[in-house]
Amino acid sequence: MPQCQTSGEQDPLADGExxxxxxxxxxxxxxxxxxGLxxxxxxxxxxxFVLYRRSKANGVAKSKHYVVxxxxxxxxxxxxxxxxxxxxLNRNQAVIVEYQEDPTSDLFQIGRSSESPIDFVVMDTVPGNRIQDPGKAAAQSTISRFSCRILCSREEPEHTARVFAAGFDTSRNIFLGEKATKWETEHQAVDGLTTNGVLIMHPQISFSGADDPNSVTQEPGVWREVSVGGGIYGLRESRSAPTKGRPIPSETSELIDGTLIDICGATLLWRSSAGLARSPTNRELEILVDNLNAGRPQCPVGLNTLVVPRKNSQNVATSENQPYVYLNCGHVQGRHEWGKVGDRSNSKTCPICMCNSSAAKLIMGIEPAFYVDSSEPDYCFVPCGHMANAKTVKYWSSIPIPCGTSGFQSACPFCATPLLGTPGYTKLIFQDKCD
Structure with missing residues (x-):
């Protein structure tokens, strides 16, 4: 299967196109x-993973099915x-659905396998943007080796994209065993679900409102499960329960800007080309940080100038200019070793308002795809300290992200750390500009 270039930062030439x-x-x-990882x-x-139209179509479409x-x-x-x-279906009966080449579509596949049919290799996400032990990840992963596939229409003007559970292996086959959840559909065909399922959630309102400051606040949708054949169903009682959820024929697996795809161990955000054109760029986010630093915000305690890093500084050594935020009150200061409250971990007294609070290093959220508009980054998520603007933190704090095989939890999109408290974010209070 032809491979597609996987980064907008690299030369995106595909097959000499x-x-x-x-x-x-x-x-x-x-x-x-x-x-970045x-x-x-x-x-x-x-x-x-950036999806470009391939130089030669490699999509497939159903052609026929029969019993063997x-x-x-x-x-x-x-x-x-x-x-x-x-x-x-049982030891002595199975339904084969054959697919034929489709010159009007491109096929892209996502999964944990590093074999050639997979275009985008995805491993389990570790909260906090940390590296997971490869041996442990392989043994405990809940992500399928061939998790899902996306079919994009090559035809102008609407390049629609649809997601389907499961992906074709190196022999171009998908197998649903006897214990897999499956059922009969129209015309005596069959559909089914993968073991841990592929969930999708469409936003109720346009994800990106960067061009319209008066746009309605974005709202998350409802999590559904997508079948191998691309049908939409309500969630099962548990992630791998044997009985499918109720069918929802009014909804489709067609991706829209802001659709989330969960493959049980990692959650992916789909951004359309049109949506990305309305979103801030990396350079625009850097300018927002530059403008903030140009005001030379001070630590109100140490009176030294604070500098918000333009790059992800999670693993960078602490400097005297690195700003920290007291998460309960939002006061931004330099790092202080004093003010601890008893023996409680990371619990301190804010020297400005005297409230008890944990403190976190301020880190700029620099992945543009997660932003719903391009206003100033004057909020941060709790407890990780990733900075973003008001609409972005409010949007993500309202989304329940699947947690492995059980439960949902809102999380910071920049590091996957589960959010604490209500609302899960705080407004930043910088010392007045010193100039």
Whole structure:
């Protein structure tokens, strides 16, 4: 399967296609990484995957289905050039759905496997933007090796994209075993769900309102599950329960700007090309930080000038200019070793308002895809301290992100740290400009 370039920062030439002819469908961005993986973006493993129209279509569409006794020995499964999905009903019966080449679409696949059919290799997200032990990750991962696939229309003007559960393996097959959740559909065909499922959530209102300061506040939608055939269903009682949720025919798996895709261990954000055009760029975010620093904010205690770093400084050694925020009150100061409250971990007394509070290093959220508008970054998430603007922190604090196989928890999109308290963010209070 042809590979697609995976970073907008690299030369995005695909299969020798001239740059002028490149058409961008959109981007998939993993929640929890502030502009790059902690170990660095390499090859197909990165924090962001850019989907461009391929030089040659590689999409597929259903062609026919039939019943067989032994799917492993059927011609469609044995043919390495034939895409097919096998639904095992019992030991002696299975339904084979064959797919044929579709010149009007491009296929992209996401999963944990590093094998060639996977375009975007995704591993389990560790909160705090930390590196996970590779051996432990492989043993405990809940992400499927071939998690899901996205089919993008090559036709102008609307390059629609749809997501489907499960991806084709190196033999171009998808197998749903006897224990997998499956059911009969119209015309005696079959559909099913993967073990831990693929969940999607569409925003109720346009995700990006950067061009309209009076736009309605963005609101999250409702989590649904997408089937192997692309149908939409309510959530199961638990992530891997054997009974599917109720069908929701009024909704589709077509991706819109701001759709979230959860593959049980990592959550991906879809940003359309049109939506990204309305969002701030990396340079615009850097200018916002430059403007803040140009005011030379001071530590009201040490009276030294504070400097908000333009880059992700999570692992950078502490300097006297690094600003910290008291999370309960929002006062921004330099680092202080004194003021601890008893023996409680990271609990201090704010020297400005005298309230008890934990403190966190201020870190600029620099991944543009997570921003819903381009106003000044005068808020931060609690407890991680990632800075963003008001609409962005309010939007993400309202979204329940799936936590592995059980439960939901709102989290910072820049580091995947679960938010604490209500509302999960605080307004920053800088010392008045000294000039």
């Amino acid at each position: 001239p740059r002028a002819e490149l058409i961008k469908y959109g981007e998939l961005v993993i929640l929890g990484y502030n502009g 902690p170990q660095g973006d390499k090859g197909r493993r990165r924090s962001k 006794k032994t799917p492993q020995t059927s011609q469609a499964v044995l043919d390495a050039k034939q895409h097919s999905i096998s639904y095992t």
